[in-house]
Amino acid sequence: MTRTGIAVTAMLAGTLLAPLNSSMVAVALAPIGQEFALPPGTTTWVVTVFYLTACVCQPVLGRVADRIGPRRLFAAGMAVAAVASAVATTATSLPVLVLCRGVQAAGVSAAFPCAVLVIRRSGEARRLTAVATANTTAGAVGPVLGGLLTAWAGWRAVFWVNLPIMLVALVLAWRAIGPDERRSGRRAALDPLGVLLFAAAVVALLDLMLGRSWPAAVVLVVAATGFLWWERRAAAPFVDVRALAAAPGLVPVLGTFVLFNLAYYGAFYGLPSWLQNTLGYDAAAAGLLVMPIAASSVVVTVAGGRVAGRWTLPLSGCLLLIGVAALATFGPGTPAWLIVLDGVVLGIPYGLCNLGLQRLMYERAPERMSGVVAGLFQSARYVGAILAVGVVGAIGALRPLALVMTVVAAAVIGVLAFDLRRSGSSGVASPGQDPGRTLWARP
Structure with missing residues (x-):
C-alpha cells in the first residue's frame, strides 16, 4: 500500500468514529439509565451532547486544519478522543459521562475535515467514495455493534471498543501524512466571537426543535444574524462568508x-x-x-x-x-x-x-x-x-x-x-x- 493509501486508511478509521459513536451508544441508553437510576429523558443527553458538540466542532476544527494542516490536528483529535473514551469507561455519574461524550465528539470531529485535506493534497478525488462508505457503513452497523457489546460486556464496552481504532488511526496518520505546510498567518486568532455566535445558533436551533420554546427562536435569529454580520467584517473570520x-x-x-x-x-x-x-x-x-x-x-x-x-x-x-x-x-x-x-x-x-x-x-x-x-x-x-x-x-x-x-x-x-x-x-x-x-x- 502506498503512503497515500495508508494515510487515507487512517483518515477512514478516524472518520467512521463520529457516525459509529453517535449510533452505537443509542442502544446503551437503557442500561446506562438503570445503573445511574435515571429516566430515559435524562440519559438522552449522552446522545444529544455528542450531536451538538460535533455540529459546532466540525467547521471549527476544519478552519484549524486549513491553517495548520491535517497531520498534527488529526493526531491531537484522536488522542483527545481516546482519553475521553477511556475515562468514559470509568464514569460513575451521568454528568461525567456526558462531559466525556462532549470531549469525545470534539476529538473525532477533526477526522472528516482532515480527510478532505489529505485527499485534496493527494489529488485523488476518487477516494471520497471510501470516506462516504465509511460514514454510511459505520452509522448502519453502530446499533448492531452497540447492542452486541452491551449484551456481552455491559454499556462501558461501547467506549472501550473505540480505543484500538483511535490509537491505530493516530499511529498510521502520524507516520503516513506528510509534514504540515508552513502557512503565513496560521497562528492568527480563531475568531472566538464568530465561533460563539455559531455555537449559540446551533444550540438555539436544537432547543427550538426539541423544546419548541419561543426564547430559543429569538436567540436563533439574533445569533444567526449576528454571525453573518460579524463574519463579513472580521479580519480573520471563522467562516469567510464572502468567499x-x-x-x-x-x-x-x-x-x-x-x-x-x-x-x-x-x-x-x-x-x-x-x-x-x-x-x-x-x-x-x-x-x-x-x-x-x-x-x-x-x-x-x-x-x-x-x-x-x-x-x-x-x-x-x-x-x-x-x-x-x-x-x-x-x-x-x-x-x-x-x-x-x-x-x-x-x-x-x-x-x-x-x-x-x-x-x-x-x-x-x-x-x-x-x-x-x-x-x-x-x-x-x-x-x-x-x-x-x-x-x-x-x-x-x-x-x-x-x-x-x-x-x-x-x-x-x-x-x-x-x-x-x-x-x-x-x-x-x-x-x-x-x-x-x-x-x-x-x-
Missing part, C-alpha cells in the same frame, strides 16, 4: 444537504414510531422493518462510486420523493413487504446523494477553505437531522409528516435540477475545483 458566497454553487450544495437530510431523517425517525404506536409492533420488529433503509444505503454507497454519473443526484432526488410520498399511503392494513420495499427505496437515495453532494462540496470549495467547508458539510447533515427530530415531534402522525417531507423532497429535486442545468451548460470546473474534475465525471 463562501462567491464560490459558484457551494451554498446551494450545503442548503440542499440540509433539506435532503431533513426529508430522509423525517422518514427514518417517523416510521419506527408509527410501526409501534399504530401497527403495534414491538421495538425489535420495528427495527427489523426499518433495517432495509440502512442496508440499502450501505450497498448503494459501496457501489455508487463505480456507477455514479450525471444522473446520480437527480435520480436520488426522485427516489427520495417516491419514498417519502409512499409513506402517506400507509395505514393499518399496509403489508410488511411494502414497508420493507419502501425502506429500500429510501435507502438508495441516501447513498447516492451522500456521494454526489460530498463530491460536489469537494470540487466547489476554495482550496484554502477545504477544511472549514468540509466541516460545514457535516454540520449541514446534523442540522437536517435536528430539524427532522423537531418536525417529527411536532407533527406526530405519519401521513401529515409524509406530506411535509414530500414537499421538502420536491424542493430538493428543484434545486438539483437547477444545479444540473447550470453546471452542465458550462462543462468547466468552478474556482476551487481540481482542474479537469467535475461532479458528473466518474472518479
Whole structure:
C-alpha cells in the first residue's frame, strides 16, 4: 500500500468514529439509565451532547486544519478522543459521562475535515467514495455493534471498543501524512466571537426543535444574524462568508444537504414510531422493518462510486420523493413487504446523494477553505437531522409528516435540477475545483 493509501486508511478509521459513536451508544441508553437510576429523558443527553458538540466542532476544527494542516490536528483529535473514551469507561455519574461524550465528539470531529485535506493534497478525488462508505457503513452497523457489546460486556464496552481504532488511526496518520505546510498567518486568532455566535445558533436551533420554546427562536435569529454580520467584517473570520458566497454553487450544495437530510431523517425517525404506536409492533420488529433503509444505503454507497454519473443526484432526488410520498399511503392494513420495499427505496437515495453532494462540496470549495467547508458539510447533515427530530415531534402522525417531507423532497429535486442545468451548460470546473474534475465525471 502506498503512503497515500495508508494515510487515507487512517483518515477512514478516524472518520467512521463520529457516525459509529453517535449510533452505537443509542442502544446503551437503557442500561446506562438503570445503573445511574435515571429516566430515559435524562440519559438522552449522552446522545444529544455528542450531536451538538460535533455540529459546532466540525467547521471549527476544519478552519484549524486549513491553517495548520491535517497531520498534527488529526493526531491531537484522536488522542483527545481516546482519553475521553477511556475515562468514559470509568464514569460513575451521568454528568461525567456526558462531559466525556462532549470531549469525545470534539476529538473525532477533526477526522472528516482532515480527510478532505489529505485527499485534496493527494489529488485523488476518487477516494471520497471510501470516506462516504465509511460514514454510511459505520452509522448502519453502530446499533448492531452497540447492542452486541452491551449484551456481552455491559454499556462501558461501547467506549472501550473505540480505543484500538483511535490509537491505530493516530499511529498510521502520524507516520503516513506528510509534514504540515508552513502557512503565513496560521497562528492568527480563531475568531472566538464568530465561533460563539455559531455555537449559540446551533444550540438555539436544537432547543427550538426539541423544546419548541419561543426564547430559543429569538436567540436563533439574533445569533444567526449576528454571525453573518460579524463574519463579513472580521479580519480573520471563522467562516469567510464572502468567499463562501462567491464560490459558484457551494451554498446551494450545503442548503440542499440540509433539506435532503431533513426529508430522509423525517422518514427514518417517523416510521419506527408509527410501526409501534399504530401497527403495534414491538421495538425489535420495528427495527427489523426499518433495517432495509440502512442496508440499502450501505450497498448503494459501496457501489455508487463505480456507477455514479450525471444522473446520480437527480435520480436520488426522485427516489427520495417516491419514498417519502409512499409513506402517506400507509395505514393499518399496509403489508410488511411494502414497508420493507419502501425502506429500500429510501435507502438508495441516501447513498447516492451522500456521494454526489460530498463530491460536489469537494470540487466547489476554495482550496484554502477545504477544511472549514468540509466541516460545514457535516454540520449541514446534523442540522437536517435536528430539524427532522423537531418536525417529527411536532407533527406526530405519519401521513401529515409524509406530506411535509414530500414537499421538502420536491424542493430538493428543484434545486438539483437547477444545479444540473447550470453546471452542465458550462462543462468547466468552478474556482476551487481540481482542474479537469467535475461532479458528473466518474472518479
